Amino acid sequence: xxxxxxxxxxxxxxxxxxxxAVWSAVLSQRQADGLSCVGVxxxxxxxxxxxxxxxxxxxxxxxxxxxxxxLIRLRDAQRRLPDGLRRMAVGEAPEPVSVAAQAQPLAxxxxxxxxxxxxxxxxxxxxxxxxxxxxxxxxxxNLEKLLNDSGSDPARxxxxxxxTVEETAHRVAVVAPGPVGCGSSDSVRRVxxxx
Numbered sequence: 001x002x003x004x005x006x007x008x009x010x011x012x013x014x015x016x017x018x019x020x021a022v023w024s025a026v027l028s029q030r031q032a033d034g035l036s037c038v039g040v041x042x043x044x045x046x047x048x049x050x051x052x053x054x055x056x057x058x059x060x061x062x063x064x065x066x067x068x069x070x071l072i073r074l075r076d077a078q079r080r081l082p083d084g085l086r087r088m089a090v091g092e093a094p095e096p097v098s099v100a101a102q103a104q105p106l107a108x109x110x111x112x113x114x115x116x117x118x119x120x121x122x123x124x125x126x127x128x129x130x131x132x133x134x135x136x137x138x139x140x141x142n143l144e145k146l147l148n149d150s151g152s153d154p155a156r157x158x159x160x161x162x163x164t165v166e167e168t169a170h171r172v173a174v175v176a177p178g179p180v181g182c183g184s185s186d187s188v189r190r191v192x193x194x195x
Contacts, residue, residue: 062117
């Protein structure tokens with residue numbers, strides 16, 4: 001009878017530890033996916049912040065002298081802006097999603113303004129409005145203000161996500177069996193030191 005109880009106890013312990021291991025793996029995977037997603041949003045935001053600056057710089061150069069190199073850089077920045085906004089719009093951090101939604105219409109208008117500018121780069125199309133459209137310079141300024149002055153701080157987003165991952169690792173270390181855990185203070189300190 002005691003042998004059967006011992007075997008049942010060991011089997012129950014193995015099942016519980018297996019369940020705990022699966023829970024730890026799933027939780028860790030979710031946190032890693034969330035961190036990766038925030039990383040994509042941050043990369044998109046940094047790309048979107050850089051694009052208007054490059055567009056302004058290259059447009060100014062093209063007004064003075066129309067060169068293929070400047071045109072290539074301008075076109076590259078034109079492509080990077082909507083791509084950056086798309087990356088910002090996908091993810092679990094709400095601030096970049098909101099900023100991307102507000103910036104998208106401005107980016108589309110800027111793209112049209114750049115195309116008008118390229119038809120006559122020496123004309124003053126940057127500062128005047130044609131057919132009710134916003135001038136390129138005003139659009140660039142509004143985009144820069146929105147992307148730089150919003151509450152969507154990439155460093156804070158990453159810091160918040162890393163803090164969440166750290167808390168999860170701490171919880172897993174407290175309850176996880178084996179060399180990582182059993183709730184011992186040494187194992188918790190080892191995991192905290194890694195983070």
